[in-house]
Amino acid sequence: MSSTPLPTPRSQGRLARLWDSDxxxxxxxxxxxxxxxxxxxxxxxxxxxxxxxxxxxxxxxASLDLSDGFSRPMEPNEITGKVFWLGSDAQGRDIFSAIxxxxxxxxxxxxxxxxxxxxxxxxxxLVAGYVGGRTEALIMRxxxxxxxxxxxxxxxxxxxxxxxxxxxxxxxxxxxxxLVVAIGLSNWAQYARTVRGSTLVEKNKVxxxxxxxxxxxxxxxxxxxxxxxxxxxxxxxxxxxLALAVxxxxxxxxxxxxxxxxxxxxxxxxxxxxxxxxxxxxWILLFxxxxxxxxALSINLFGDWLRDALNPKLR
Amino acid sequence: xxxxxxxxVRDLRRVFDVSKPWLNRVLENAPRQYLKAxxxxxxxxARGETFALVGESGxxxxxxxxxxxxxxxxxxxxxxxxxxxxxxxxxxxxxxxxRRRIQxxxxxxxxxxxxxxxxxxxIAEPIRAFQIVEGEAAINNRVGExxxxxxxxxxxxxxxxxxxxxxQRQRIxxxxxxxxxxxFIVCDEPTSALDVSVQAQILNLMRDLQERLGxxxxxxxxxxxxxxxxxxxxxxxxxxxxxxxxxxxxxFSNPRHPYTRMLLDAVPDLAMTGKARDGVKGExxxxxxxxxxxxxxxxxxxxxxxxxIETPPVIDGVACHAVNEGRVxxx
Numbered sequence: 001m002s003s004t005p006l007p008t009p010r011s012q013g014r015l016a017r018l019w020d021s022d023x024x025x026x027x028x029x030x031x032x033x034x035x036x037x038x039x040x041x042x043x044x045x046x047x048x049x050x051x052x053x054x055x056x057x058x059x060x061x062a063s064l065d066l067s068d069g070f071s072r073p074m075e076p077n078e079i080t081g082k083v084f085w086l087g088s089d090a091q092g093r094d095i096f097s098a099i100x101x102x103x104x105x106x107x108x109x110x111x112x113x114x115x116x117x118x119x120x121x122x123x124x125x126l127v128a129g130y131v132g133g134r135t136e137a138l139i140m141r142x143x144x145x146x147x148x149x150x151x152x153x154x155x156x157x158x159x160x161x162x163x164x165x166x167x168x169x170x171x172x173x174x175x176x177x178x179l180v181v182a183i184g185l186s187n188w189a190q191y192a193r194t195v196r197g198s199t200l201v202e203k204n205k206v207x208x209x210x211x212x213x214x215x216x217x218x219x220x221x222x223x224x225x226x227x228x229x230x231x232x233x234x235x236x237x238x239x240x241x242l243a244l245a246v247x248x249x250x251x252x253x254x255x256x257x258x259x260x261x262x263x264x265x266x267x268x269x270x271x272x273x274x275x276x277x278x279x280x281x282x283w284i285l286l287f288x289x290x291x292x293x294x295x296a297l298s299i300n301l302f303g304d305w306l307r308d309a310l311n312p313k314l315r
Numbered sequence: 316x317x318x319x320x321x322x323x324v325r326d327l328r329r330v331f332d333v334s335k336p337w338l339n340r341v342l343e344n345a346p347r348q349y350l351k352a353x354x355x356x357x358x359x360x361a362r363g364e365t366f367a368l369v370g371e372s373g374x375x376x377x378x379x380x381x382x383x384x385x386x387x388x389x390x391x392x393x394x395x396x397x398x399x400x401x402x403x404x405x406x407x408x409x410x411x412x413x414r415r416r417i418q419x420x421x422x423x424x425x426x427x428x429x430x431x432x433x434x435x436x437x438i439a440e441p442i443r444a445f446q447i448v449e450g451e452a453a454i455n456n457r458v459g460e461x462x463x464x465x466x467x468x469x470x471x472x473x474x475x476x477x478x479x480x481x482x483q484r485q486r487i488x489x490x491x492x493x494x495x496x497x498x499f500i501v502c503d504e505p506t507s508a509l510d511v512s513v514q515a516q517i518l519n520l521m522r523d524l525q526e527r528l529g530x531x532x533x534x535x536x537x538x539x540x541x542x543x544x545x546x547x548x549x550x551x552x553x554x555x556x557x558x559x560x561x562x563x564x565x566x567f568s569n570p571r572h573p574y575t576r577m578l579l580d581a582v583p584d585l586a587m588t589g590k591a592r593d594g595v596k597g598e599x600x601x602x603x604x605x606x607x608x609x610x611x612x613x614x615x616x617x618x619x620x621x622x623x624i625e626t627p628p629v630i631d632g633v634a635c636h637a638v639n640e641g642r643v644x645x646x
Contacts (some may be wrong), residue, residue, distance in 0.1 A: 214444045
C-alpha cells in the first residue's frame with residue numbers, strides 16, 4: 001500500500017500550531033475567560049513579585065510607626081503626612097503591601113495543598129482502579145467517609161491534631177506546612193474517585209494488555225500508560241480546587257487556626273479587618289476581601305472554561 | 316511429529332466467577348455461579364504454521380488466546396511454548412526471557428495503541444523493554460525499519476495513532492509485535508474491526524511476514540473465509556471445547572463434526588453452484604448452565620441418547636459420538 005507518508009500540514013513552528021489549536025481558538029473566542037486569565041495572572045505575578053512591588057515591608061517591625069495607624073486610603077496621614085494607597089491598619093502597616101505578601105502566602109498554601117491532594121488522590125485512585133478487589137473497596141470506602149464530612153471540618157481536625165503533636169516552639173514555622181497537609185487531606189477523595197473511574201475504563205483497553213505482554217510490572221503500566229490517559233479531568237478539578245483551597249485557607253485563617261499574625265495570609269488580614277468594620281475603618285477589611293474574591297473568581301472562571309473546552313460533548 | 320511442538324496446550328480450562336456480590340448472595344440466598352469459558356482444550360502448533368481457532372461469539376476463542384500469551388492465568392491445564400511453561404512459577408525467569416518471543420495482535424486497532432503516545436514510542440517500547448538494540452539512534456533506526464517492513468513510512472513515527480486509519484493502525488500494531496523479534500504471534504481477530512477492502516491487505520501482509528521471518532501464528536477468527544486464506548490447521552471451538560481439529564484444506568472439503576458442517580453450510584456460495592444454503596440453526600446455549608453430555612446436542616441433527624449423557628472425547632480430531640461410532644458416512 002502506501003510507502004509515501006501521510007501529508008503533513010505542519011511546516012509552521014510549535015507556537016503557530018498552538019495558536020491554531022482548538023483549545024486556543026476556544027480560549028480566544030471567550031472574552032470572559034481571557035479577562036479572567038489576565039486578572040489571575042496579574043494577581044499571581046503581583047504575589048510572586050511582592051518584595052519588588054510592595055512600597056513597604058509590612059513585617060519589619062522597625063519600619064512600623066504607630067502614628068501611621070489608621071491612615072485612610074489615598075489620603076496623607078493626619079500626623080506623619082505619609083500616603084498609603086489602600087490605607088493602613090492599627091499598627092500603621094501599609095494595607096497594599098500586606099495584601100501583596102498575604103496573597104503570596106494564600107497562593108502558596110493553595111497551590112501546595114492542591115499538589116498534595118493531587119498526588120495522594122491520583123495515586124490512590126490509580127491503585128484502586130487498576131488493582132481492584134479489596135484494595136479498591138478499602139480505598140474507596142475511606143474516600144466515601146472522607147466525603148461525608150465537610151472539607152473544613154476535616155481540615156480543622158487535622159490542624160488540631162497537628163497542633164497537639166508539634167512542640168510549641170516549632171509551631172509558628174510549621175503552620176504553613178500543617179495548613180497544606182490539612183487542606184490537602186480534606187480534598188483528595190475527589191481526585192481519587194475521578195481517577196478510579198477513568199482508570200476502570202482505560203485498564204480494559206488493550207493497549208494496557210499490550211504493555212503487560214512485554215512484561216511491564218503494574219507500576220510502570222499505571223504511570224506510563226494509564227496516567228496520561230486519565231489526566232485530563234484531573235487537571236480541570238485541580239484548577240477549580242485551587243480557588244477552593246485558597247478560600248479554605250482563608251476560612252481557616254479567619255477562624256484563627258490558620259496563618260499566624262506574623263505571616264498573615266488574606267484570611268488573617270480579613271480577620272483583623274473585621275474588628276474595625278464598625279468603627280469606620282472599612283478599608284482594612286474591604287481590600288483584602290476584594291482581592292480574595294477576585295482571585296477565587298478569576299481562577300474559577302478559567303477552570304470552568306477549561307472544563308467545557310476539554311469536554312468533547314459540549315463542543 | 317518427530318520434534319516437540321513449538322506450542323503445546325494441554326487440557327486448558329478457565330472458569331470465571333460470575334456470582335452476584337457477596338451482600339446479594341447472603342440476602343437473596345443466591346448460590347455462587349461459575350462460567351466455564353474454556354473447558355479442556357488441547358492442541359499443538361508446529362513451528363512456522365498457522366493454527367486457527369474458529370467459533371461463534373462466546374465459544375472461548377479469545378480466552379484461549381489470552382491464556383496462551385499469559386495475560387490470563389488458566390484455572391487448570393498447561394501452556395508450554397518452546398518447552399517453557401507459561402504458568403509454572405519455578406520458571407518465572409525463563410518465562411520472562413520467553414516473553415520477547417511471544418507477541419499479540421489485538422482485535423481493535425483503535426484501543427490497542429496508547430492514544431497519548433507517538434507511534435515511534437509505541438513501537439520502541441518492546442525494543443527498550445527487552446534491550447533488543449542499545450542507543451537512541453539505533454532504536455530510531457530499528458523503528459524506521461519496522462515501519463517500512465509493514466508498509467508505512469519511517470517518518471510516520473512522529474505521529475499520533477489518531478492520525479491513522481484502522482488498517483494503518485493495525486500495521487503499526489504488527490510492527491510493535493515484530494519489534495522484539497517475536498517468533499510466535501497470537502492474532503485475536505486481527506481483521507474483524509477493519510473494512511473488507513483493508514482486511515485482505517492486512518492478511519497478505521501477515522502471510523508475507525510469516526514467509527520472510529518464519530513466524531508461527533495462533534489465529535483467532537469467526538470468519539471462515541479469512542481462516543481458509545490463512546490457516547494450515549484449524550480448530551473449531553464450541554462452548555469452550557474443541558469439537559474438531561483438522562488440516563486447513565480438509566476441514567473445508569471434508570468437515571466431519573456436525574457443528575462444522577452446519578457452519579460451512581451457512582457460508583454464502585459465491586460461485587452460485589445452486590447449492591442450497593442452510594442458515595445456522597439455534598443459538599449458542601448459556602455457558603453458565605451448559606447442556607449436559609455433548610454441549611452441542613440441543614442443536615445437533617444427529618443427536619441420540621448417548622449424546623445427552625456422555626461428553627464425547629476428542630478421538631482422531633473429532634469430538635462426536637456419531638462420527639466415532641461411524642453412524643455418519645464421511646461426506
